C-alpha cells in the first residue's frame with residue numbers, strides 16, 4: 001500500500017452509499033466549485049449533468065486529504081472529463097473561469113434568489129426569469145400571482161434565508177415534542193435531515209414522528225398542527241398526503257395502508273428569547289412584540305420583533321415503516337439517491353422511504369432498524385454522521 005497522505009492510496013468505492021462521507025472534509029475549494037456547476041445545470045433543467053457534478057464533488061468529500069495534483073485523482077471514480085478540467089484549472093490557477101463566470105452570471109444569481117423563495121421551484125423561477133424578474137422584490141413590485149406557499153415565502157424571505165442553528169433546532173424540537181405528546185402520549189419524535197447528520201446549521205428542521213402501536217399515528221398530523229396553531233406557533237402550514245410515493249417511487253410502491261404517510265411543510269414562529277435562554281448566554285427576555293409583523297419582509301428585523309420564521313418539515317410514519325422513513329429522511333439527498341440506485345442496479349431491489357422490495361423474491365423485506373436495511377442491501381452500515389455525501 002502507498003503511504004497514507006496520498007489520496008490515491010485509498011480504494012474509493014463508486015456509489016456514495018458505499019463510502020463514509022464526513023461533514024468536514026479537505027477539499028471544499030474544489031467541491032464548492034463543482035457544486036456551482038451542478039446547481040447551474042439544475043437551473044437549466046439538465047438533471048444528468050447536475051448529478052454528474054454532484055457525484056464528482058462527493059468523491060472529493062470522501063478523500064482523507066487535500067488534493068494537490070491531478071496525480072492524486074488517478075484511481076478515483078465518478079470524475080468525468082468536464083469535472084477533471086475544472087479541477088485542473090483550480091489546481092493550476094486557483095480558480096476556474098467557467099465556475100466564476102457562472103457564479104457572476106445574471107441567470108445564476110436570479111435563479112438562486114428566486115428558487116430560494118419557499119414554494120418556488122426551478123420551472124416557476126425560470127418562467128419569471130424569462131419575464132425579466134430577478135428577485136423577491138421584483139415579484140412584489142410587479143404584483144405577480146403567488147400561491148399561498150409563495151406568499152409566505154416572499155413574506156418571510158429574509159428570515160428563511162438565515163441559516164437555522166442547532167440551538168434553534170433544539171428549541172423547535174422541544175416545541176414539537178410538547179405538541180405531539182399533548183395530542184398523542186407515547187408517540188416518538190426524531191430529529192432528521194442535516195441535523196441528524198451532525199450539521200451545525202440547516203435550511204430547515206426535519207422531524208419524523210411515529211407511535212409504537214401501529215395505527216395510533218393515523219390522523220395525527222392535523223391534531224399536531226391544530227395544537228401548534230392554537231398556541232400561535234405557526235405562520236404557515238400545508239399538510240399533504242405523501243405524494244412523493246406516487247410520483248417518484250414506482251415499483252417500491254407499497255400496499256394501500258401506506259397512503260397515509262403524511263407530511264407537513266410549515267413555517268414556525270420562533271421566539272428569539274427562547275433561543276437565547278436555551279443557549280444559556282442571557283436570561284430569557286420579555287417578549288417584545290412591536291406590532292410590526294405585517295411589514296415588508298426586507299424591513300422586518302427579528303432582533304426587534306422578538307421572533308423569527310423557521311422552516312419546519314414534519315413527517316408521520318407508521319411504526320412498521322419507521323426504519324425506512326428514518327433512512328429516507330436522514331439524507332443527504334445524494335446519499336439517498338445513491339442508495340436507491342444501488343438497490344436497483346446492483347441488487348434488483350427497490351428502496352423507498354416506506355419499504356424495500358426484492359424483485360427477485362417478489363416480496364417486501366421488513367426491517368426495524370437502519371442497520372437491517374443496509375444488511376439487506378449488502379452494504380456496510382454507514383452512520384448518519386458519515387452520510388454527508
Ligand code: GTP
Nearest residue numbers: 193194202203204244328329330331332333336353
Ligand atoms: P438542510 O435542510 O439544507 O440542512 O439539508 P437536509 O439534508 O436536511 O435537506 P432537506 O431538509 O431538504 O431534506 C432532508 C431529507 O429528507 C433528505 O434526505 C431528502 O432526500 C429527504 N426528503 C426531502 N423531501 C422528501 C420527500 O418528499 N420524501 C421523502 N421520502 N424524502 C424527502
Ligand code: MN
Nearest residue numbers: 193194204206
Ligand atoms: Mn433539512
Ligand code: MN
Nearest residue numbers: 193204206313
Ligand atoms: Mn426538509
